Amino acid sequence: QVQFVQSGAEVKKPGASVMVSCRASGYTFTTYPLHWVRQAPGQRLEWMGWIDAGNGNTKYSQKFQGRVTITRDTSASTAYMELSSLRSEDTAVYYCARLGEGGAWGQGTLVTVSS
Amino acid sequence: QSVLTQPPSVSAAPGQKVTISCSGSSSNIGNNYVSWYQQLPGTAPKLLIYDNNKRPSGIPDRFSGSKSGTSATLGITGLQTGDEADYYCGTWDSSLSGEVFGGGTKLTVL
Numbered sequence: 311q312v313q314f315v316q317s318g319a320e321v322k323k324p325g326a327s328v329m330v331s332c333r334a335s336g337y338t339f340t341t342y343p344l345h346w347v348r349q350a351p352g353q354r355l356e357w358m359g360w361i362d363a364g365n366g367n368t369k370y371s372q373k374f375q376g377r378v379t380i381t382r383d384t385s386a387s388t389a390y391m392e393l394s395s396l397r398s399e400d401t402a403v404y405y406c407a408r409l410g411e412g413g414a415w416g417q418g419t420l421v422t423v424s425s
Numbered sequence: 426q427s428v429l430t431q432p433p434s435v436s437a438a439p440g441q442k443v444t445i446s447c448s449g450s451s452s453n454i455g456n457n458y459v460s461w462y463q464q465l466p467g468t469a470p471k472l473l474i475y476d477n478n479k480r481p482s483g484i485p486d487r488f489s490g491s492k493s494g495t496s497a498t499l500g501i502t503g504l505q506t507g508d509e510a511d512y513y514c515g516t517w518d519s520s521l522s523g524e525v526f527g528g529g530t531k532l533t534v535l
Contacts, residue, residue, distance in 0.1 A: 345524060354427055355462075355470065355513055357524040371523050405469055409515070409524060410460065411479070413472040 312336040314406050314416035321422045327394040330419045332406030339387040340364040342408050346380060346391045349418075350402040358404075361389060396423045428453060429514055431527035437504055438535050445499040445530045447514030453525055457517040459497040461490055464511045464529075473512075474499065504534050 317331040332344065345360040359370035361380045368380050374393070382389040389406055403418040430448040437443040447459065459477050462470035472481055474490035477497065489500045497514055514527040 347524075347526075354528045355515070355526040357526065360524075369522060372521070407470075410458070411475050411481075413460065413475060413481070415469040415471070418469050 312408060312412055312414040314408075314414060316404075316406060316416040316419045319420040319422070321424065322396050324397055324423060324425055326396050326423075327392060328396060328421050329390055329392040330404050330406075330421070331388055331390050332416050333386065333388045334408075335387065337408075337412070339382075340384055342412070344380075344382070344389045345407050345409055346378075346389075346404065347407055347415075348402040348404045350399070353402075356402075358391070363389065393421075396421075398423050427528040428518060428521070428525040429516070429527035431512075431514060431530045433528070434531045434533065436533040436535055439504050439506060441504050442500065442502045443504060443532065445501075445512050445514075445532070447497045447499070447527050449495050449497075449516065449525075451495060452520040453495075453516050453518040454492065454497055455495040456519060459490065459492055459514055459516045461488075461497075461499045462513045462515065463508075464513065466510070470513060501532070506534050508532060509534050 313335045315333045320328050322328050340363050343360045346358040361368045379392045401423045405418050407415040461474040463473050464470045477492040478490040487502045491498050511529045513529050518525045
């Protein structure tokens with residue numbers, strides 16, 4: 311079945327960058343887009359962007375434009391999300407997900423931004 | 426403020442039925458498929474409904490989805506204490522060119 315395994319929790323200082331990885335299994339990686347969604351403590355789900363895993367094209371939420379970069383390594387069936395210029399408001403659980411039919415979510419990666 | 430509007434909470438007794446609404450606009454629900462997700466405490470969201478009313482394999486038929494115009498509804502029958510969770514609707518927004526989610530609805534099974 312479709313599964314995503316994400317990298318472990320991170321603690322970062324304000325102004326730093328963080329990269330979260332997401333390894334896919336159970337399907338052909340290049341045939342579906344992969345999304346990144348975050349959830350701040352006690353808050354709603356917030357879409358950050360997605361990548362066409364086949365050709366590498368990306369689309370980002372305007373809120374994160376300029377700070378987020380999503381990439382993929384097709385040989386490793388892995389996608390990456392890098393968020394820069396971190397601030398305390400970026401403390402959240404970050405998820406990778408395949409949405410729609412056959413959808414599944416990674417287990418989430420907690421990123422804590424604190425001085 | 427969410428693009429999609431859900432009630433913050435709903436509650437019902439075990440064995441009863443509950444519905445959760447999700448209201449949007451023509452740029453999202455009105456012209457795109459709606460999905461519903463269940464998020465148990467401390468876990469990742471899980472797909473319950475996709476394409477407005479389809480259930481992934483393994484999701485019991487106690488869960489159903491429907492859409493009319495710019496609103497969608499999740500129905501849950503035969504409520505169980507294990508259904509206590511947060512429920513989110515989600516869909517593509519053509520104006521924003523991005524996925525949007527409701528604010529989430531907390532279901533309490535009394």
